[in-house]
Amino acid sequence: MAYVELKSVSLSYPIYEGSARSLKSAVLRGVGGRLSQEAGRIEIQALRDINLTLTPGDRLALIGHNGAGKSTLLKLLAGIYEPPVGQVIRRGTVSSMTDIGLGLDMEATGTENIVSRCVFLGMTYVEARRRLAAIQEFTELGAYLDMPIRTYSTGMLVRLAFAASTEMRPEILIMDEMMSAGDMSFAEQARKRILDYVQSASILVLASHDMNILTSFCNRAALLEAGTITKLGSVEDVIEAYKNSRTR
Incomplete structure (x- = not known):
């Protein structure tokens, strides 16, 4: 509990x-x-x-x-x-969303950053790899995921960090301001995801x-x-x- x-x-x-x-x-x-x-x-x-x-x-x-x-x-x-x-x-389990971009490696690819971000949030490498395909699909970044994220726009970086950060369902969720996910075309699915993310936590501090x-x-x-x-x-x-x- x-x-x-x-x-x-x-x-x-x-x-x-x-x-x-x-x-x-x-x-x-x-x-x-x-x-x-x-x-x-x-x-x-x-x-x-x-x-x-x-x-x-x-x-x-x-x-x-x-x-x-x-x-x-x-x-x-x-x-x-x-x-x-x-x-x-x-x-x-605790997840802190005080800085969803924390730990991103600008020289690594989008896929590599997804895995490392998931591990940073508490997953094992095996679990991060298992969830990789679903996170990649949610980002809608396609072939860009094989490119270094230094080539990304700000909106693409936010999509990547948001998708990886909200994949884990912690028991205790710590948030500094409600997360947003950038461009309007991504906003609706992001809104539903963040609502599910917040509601699934046993304890929320916002x-x-x-x-x-x-x-x-x-x-x-x-x-x-x-x-x-x-x-x-x-x-x-x-x-x-x-x-x-x-x-x-």
């Missing part, structure tokens, strides 16, 4: 040679959390004392201003980051600035402010709290 639990999790980033005012200003603009400074080092506390439990059927929306800690929390839930403080418990998407797909929500969950509840209640926080 899929299960995720965060117990008193905190995560900080040290930045050395950080005494310059310009660097501190850049960090404040681009990263959430809180800053502390010691001996020429800036410490960015990206997440502070996060407690969260997710069980089958949970569809959690992450809501917050830019830099509030949403992306860091997604990466921690996906296992990309491990916290120095606190504990993360995960049970079930960060987005589109409140309509969050309301449609999620049944719980967490509001992040400066790396802390300040409200956890229904999507509607958390959206209202978020709107109120923007007027303060």
Whole structure:
């Protein structure tokens, strides 16, 4: 049974040679959390004392201003980051869709990239090879799959990455914004595929600035402010709290 639990999790980033005012200003603009400074080092506390439990059927929306800690929390839930403080418990297969193009080799062919992307997401090479034909067909890229992907247009790259990334059906799905698949001619079959992909997951965690998407797909929500969950509840209640926080 899929299960995720965060117990008193905190995560900080040290930045050395950080005494310059310009660097501190850049960090404040681009990263959430809180800053502390010691001996020429800036410490960015990206997440502070996060407690969260997710069980089958949970569809959690992450809501917050830019830099509030949403992306860091997604990466921690996906296992990309491990916290120095606190504990993360995960049970079930996990797939992170925070960057569907991550790991693509521009000198390799489309077919080679499909296999490597599937393995990166947790399949064995045997399973990736078994699913290869179906993924190739879905891309509609034909003979281009035998060419290096550096020759692809942006739309073709998106098709390739999208098809490979959504072939696996994880128990725990982590997403940063809802994926799109580029050109209009591909949009309808991509829309159906992403709906099936999201609905098949036992647990979904989705960060987005589109409140309509969050309301449609999620049944719980967490509001992040400066790396802390300040409200956890229904999507509607958390959206209202978020709107109120923007007027303060």
